[in-house]
Amino acid sequence: MNPPNPTTQIRSFIFENFLFDADESSLGNDDSFMEQGIIDSTGVLELVEWLEETFSMKVQDEELVPENLDSVNKLTAFISQKTS
């Protein structure tokens, strides 16, 4: 069975928790969360808590890097790599 594509889930989490009432079109899937100021330093850990809970995975300290977590597409890739 193919793992479900989590992009929609990620987008809805980001909008609900960090963008509040922003327009759907305001976030591209490759936009950097940090550059756009969407997630602040403490937001990253909120994001990680959600990832661990929602996708039953454990994020290691060394995986806490922008390459894994800094956009919708990076997150999708990271999740599929961790859960496959």
Place this chain on the structure above:
Amino acid sequence: MCGIAGYFNISSDNSPGVTLLERMIHPVSHRGPDGYGFHVGRRAGLAHARLSIIDLEGGWQPIHNEDKSLWVIFNGEIFNYRELREELEERGHRFATNSDTEVIVHLYEEKQEHCLAYLNGQFAIALYDAEKEVLFLARDRMGVRPLFYTIHKGTLYFASEVKSIFAADPSLPREINPDVLREIFTFWMPGGSETVFRGIHQLEAGHWARVTAGAGLSLREYWDIPYSTADRGRFRKEDEYAEELRELLIDSVRLRLRADVPVGAYLSGGLDSSTITSLIHHYTDNPLKTFSVTFSDSIYDERAEQNEMVEFLGTDHHVEHCTYEKIGAAFPEVIWHTETPILRTAPAPLYLLSALVRDHRYKVVLTGEGADEILGGYDIFKEAKIRSFIKKDITSASRPLLLKRLYPYLALSPTKSAEFAKEFFHTDAPVDDLFYAHLPRWKTTGRTSVFFSENLKRQNFDDAVENLAARFTGKLAGLDYFSRAQYLESKLLLGNYLLSSQGDRMAMAHSVEGRFPFLDHRVVEFACAIPPNMKMKVLNEKNILKKAMANLLPQTIVKRKKQPYMAPDILSFFGENEPEYLNYYLSPQMVAEAGFFNPKAVEQLLIKCRKKARQGFRENMAFVGILSTQIVYEKFVKNFSVTMPKRLDNIKIIS
């Protein structure tokens, strides 16, 4: 300690008289519940609400000079008044009272505006020269005591609090200025002299103002924090600095214990308040009562350290235990007193603490504010030091790990990941940027803009920072980044937030006067001369102060890692019982009506808050900021009202 209010007719000869003064002084009667004094002159009127501390019988204000040509009202203390009085008497001045206030009129007779240089104190002064028809206003060097003013229809109104000005004339516009609101949602406080209310200014710290019928209002700075005078060419040892600092602090504490009522002290458990408490204990015979806040949540609670100090000094100790519910319940009252939006609830526990002090019939407390700013205590200084160290060798993999040493007390530490921390702390920023140390904080705070309405979004981050640059460039030129950061923290955080929203306003809400030994200008000037690398030695904050106090404090207090004073923010409003007022102030209708925030975004934030999950800095700041803005809007703009009794009790009209 007191409240003052008054007016000066710039372009009319009609004196509106005592009724206006009564209307203005009544809203600040919490500052001075012991009686009211008025004087109506040809062009000006002065009102005073009195809290008797020095010369309990004779200290009524306004006070005049020998020939009644000068009239003064004053909020605060002149700590060196005995010495000044002696000198003035030697020169032939006759005193009618024993109060410190009277020193001001006689000194002004001799020196005019230069009298301020001789005052060691914390004060807001309004002095009317009836002969020349000049109003002279002045504020202490560091901004301990407040003074606000506005000019409306040819009259200048001034007062200790904005509510007095609004009470003066119902036709005065009461309007929130979106530019200043944007500043608050970036810097945590207004960046300049204008308050969040359009047209209402504070007289800035270290400034005086002269008002005349011919020339209107003119302002002048008479003193500023002299960070540029660091002892660069001199070679002094750390121990020498430490010794001199201790001697100065002892003298500052002694001066600040002068009062005709007992003096207590706040004890947080940190180095600064412990220093003050210990100096009172060791160098004076003041019977010491101490007052502390405790929290249930261990992130904020410091009772272990407080108890250690109490045991060490044997003080008569009293505690206000702060629960989430108490903070939430007090918050609207707190905002009535701050008169400005705030992004943290931290003033609320101090509001509750001053009530405890008053219940013990104490009117004066010494507290430790200012040490972090002038002696290098804040994490933001440490953060800047680490960032600049990383920048010197950007290839180093180990240097970013230093960032992890910051903020270990935060449950959601931004430094958990050094990789992210590098990004968030802008380690590539140029060290010589005017606001090098502060930019990361401001950027994080500025992201609260996600909740702004379309209208407020027009005020952008860059404009707010540019306005600040226009104000401070001259002051910051030639300083190193560490001294720049200290200067800005002293002007903005200390001056426009800690001493006002969290200091004067919270204490005076319950008629309690705070005194600040670290803010004696001699201490400040001395601290500015200590080289930054001695103040923060490598990453050891307040190194010189620790050395100065090493033998007068328990080692655990000297060596403990700094814990900044904080209170629970979002959590205070979403405990077992949500305060009912949330649905009123944050209803989509009220949010839309006020016009500063996006009602849908605020609703989403409320949903997130109700989930009771942990939240980041931005959401905490945004929630407290939005709620307090809504309360300011409702209490001061939409429904401003003060109920006047038919007549005020305990009045003296002096003529």
